[in-house]
Amino acid sequence: MNQLTELFGMASIQARFEATKNFIDARMKPHRSVCDHLLQMTSYFHEAKNHGAVIDQTTHVSLILNSLTLAFLPFTSNYVMNKLELDFYELINNLQTFENLIGGPQKGGAKAPNFGTANGTAKAERESQKENASIAMKRATGNPNGLSFSQRNKLQLLKLGLLS
Secondary structure, eight states: OHHHHHHHHHHHHHHHHHHHHHHHHOOOOTTSOHHHHHHHHHHHHHHHHHTTOOOOHHHHHHHHHHHSOGGGHHHHHHHHHTTOOOOHHHHHHHHHHHHHHTTTTTTTOSOOOOOOOTTOHHHHHHHHHHHHHHHHHHHHHTOTTOOOHHHHHHHHHHHHTSOO
16 A cells, blocks of 8 residues: 555656646747736646645746746836735736737737847837937927037138138
8 A cells, every 4th residue: 555655646746747847837929818828827837736736826926927928028027126916816917908008919919029139120220219319309409410509600600700
């Protein structure tokens, strides 16, 4: 009888390991809704619990936040920076609300934000934005040449022959 218990105990340890490995390795797919992903994570948590794993609420939340796509990075950053402490169900509601705000996976939301690539597209985009802002400022101030106030004064003095 003891041998059977030891055998079943080993099987339970292996099953618990596999169950915990499932939710640790779980990653949300970009086209998948957060609701579906959270249901899958919940099933992993229950499976691990059924095999004897003990997981506290904070660990549940951490594992879920780490499994989300990059589209949820603002949500995760806000959660960590503001030291929020939501229970599992509040987290689910907040994640669903955030997904709706970013457009959801059906509308092409839930895409990774553009952090740039190796070819420097983000840098080029920033330079373009700076140039557009500079052009708008020139138009607003009536300064089409892009000269500063002192440069314009020097130019006028040169034109009048007062400065050589």
